[in-house]
Amino acid sequence: MKNKNLTGSWIIWPIIFIAVIFLGFLGYSAYREFSKNKQVESEIELLKKQAEKIKQENMSLEERIAYLGSEDYQKIQAKDKLDLQDPGENVVAITQDSIVAKQKEEGLNTENNNPIQYSNQKSSIFLKWWNYFFAKK
Numbered sequence: 057m058k059n060k061n062l063t064g065s066w067i068i069w070p071i072i073f074i075a076v077i078f079l080g081f082l083g084y085s086a087y088r089e090f091s092k093n094k095q096v097e098s099e100i101e102l103l104k105k106q107a108e109k110i111k112q113e114n115m116s117l118e119e120r121i122a123y124l125g126s127e128d129y130q131k132i133q134a135k136d137k138l139d140l141q142d143p144g145e146n147v148v149a150i151t152q153d154s155i156v157a158k159q160k161e162e163g164l165n166t167e168n169n170n171p172i173q174y175s176n177q178k179s180s181i182f183l184k185w186w187n188y189f190f191a192k193k
Contacts, residue, residue: 123129134140141147 131142139147
């Protein structure tokens with residue numbers, strides 16, 4: 057009887073060993089697939105975020121293109137860069153030199169014609185407001 061038990065255990069241990077190795081290999085393969093799946097899902101999520109960002113940028117650019125093609129923008133650019141004007145519109149250019157020259161012509165720099173005199177001296181803001189509201193006109 058001892059021979060029969062010895063022969064049966066001799067066959068079971070290699071089968072158990074092969075089954076453990078097979079299960080280990082199967083577990084390792086499942087872990088690798090799970091890891092790859094997780095990585096692919098994270099890349100998909102990242103690409104979805106990038107796609108949403110690009111869609112928002114596209115919408116912003118489309119709005120800008122629509123504005124740049126609008127008649128209002130073209131009028132503004134024509135007035136600023138080409139010095140054009142609308143029909144019936146009068147353009148007046150005021151420069152610092154023309155203001156000073158006109159004041160000299162009209163004599164507004166004299167004390168008799170200008171009721172409020174502002175000096176170039178540094179004075180408090182309170183005094184400036186007081187003179188603005190309560191100076192004799």
